Amino acid sequence: MKFLLFPQIQAYFGKPIAALLLAAAGIGISSISYAATYNIDPTHANVRFAIDHFGTSTNTGGFYNLTGQLEYSPQAKTGDIALIIPMNTLMTGNTAFDIVLKSDEFFDIDKYPAAYFKSSKWYFSDASSPQVTRVDGNLTLRGQTHPVTLTATKFNCYLSPILKARVCGGDFTTTIDRTKWGISKYTLLGMTEKVDLMIQIEAAKQ
Incomplete structure (x- = not known):
């Protein structure tokens, strides 16, 4: 078992702090045989959210310019991904609402400027051309880490005519309980x- 630090995480926080963050979160990264390395493309990586608003409308928003690294091999049916989610990229389309969500009542971005996702296990179909079906991992938000399971709605690779490189990526969904990460505002109401x-996510092969 080999512990690695992704270059993006080192650049974002510096190696000593990044090592402490990953170790504290229990999300060490193991090496994957035969897997190619892909760097996340921030222009094609985001996390969007939707939450019911007291049984009426649905509040939506997103975080953008994600960075990180992907290790992927469909032949060996292996995958690994680490994402850095910059919380100050939060956008809902309503500036006043953005300010509220960035406050200590919700995401508290001054104290916790980034969130992280690190996969722990990838699942593939049994077809002759295996497809990614699910990814288990750990989400670190507001300094707390809890397991989540992502369902892959699609995942594919192609040769990018713009980047002149192989690109892999897809769409994933999950539902979380925000109170597990200490965001409980208005639940009693x-x-x-x-x-x-x-x-x-989309990531370009290195």
Whole structure:
């Protein structure tokens, strides 16, 4: 078992702090045989969310310019991904609402400027051309880490005519209980704790 630090995480926080963050979160990265390395393309990587608003409309927003690294081999049916989610990229289309969500009542971005996702296990179909079906991992948000399971709605690779490189990526969904990460505002007033997440990633082969 070999512990690795991705270059993006080192660049974002510096190696000593990044090592402490990953170790504290229990999300060490193991090497994957035969897997190619892909760097996340920030222009095609985001996490969007949707939450019911007291049984009426649905509040939506997203975080953008994600960075990180993907290790992937469909032949060996192996995968691994680490994502850095910059919380200050939060956008809902409503500036006043953005300010509220960035406050210590919700995401508290001054204290926790980034969130992280690190996969622990990938699942593939049994077809002759195996497809990614599910990814288990750990989400670190507001300094707390809890397991989540992502369902792959699609995942594919192609040769990018722009990047002149092989690109792999797809769309994933999950539903989380926000109170597990210490975001419980308005739950006592009837606002749901369930939040739907939609994750989009693309990564270019190195």
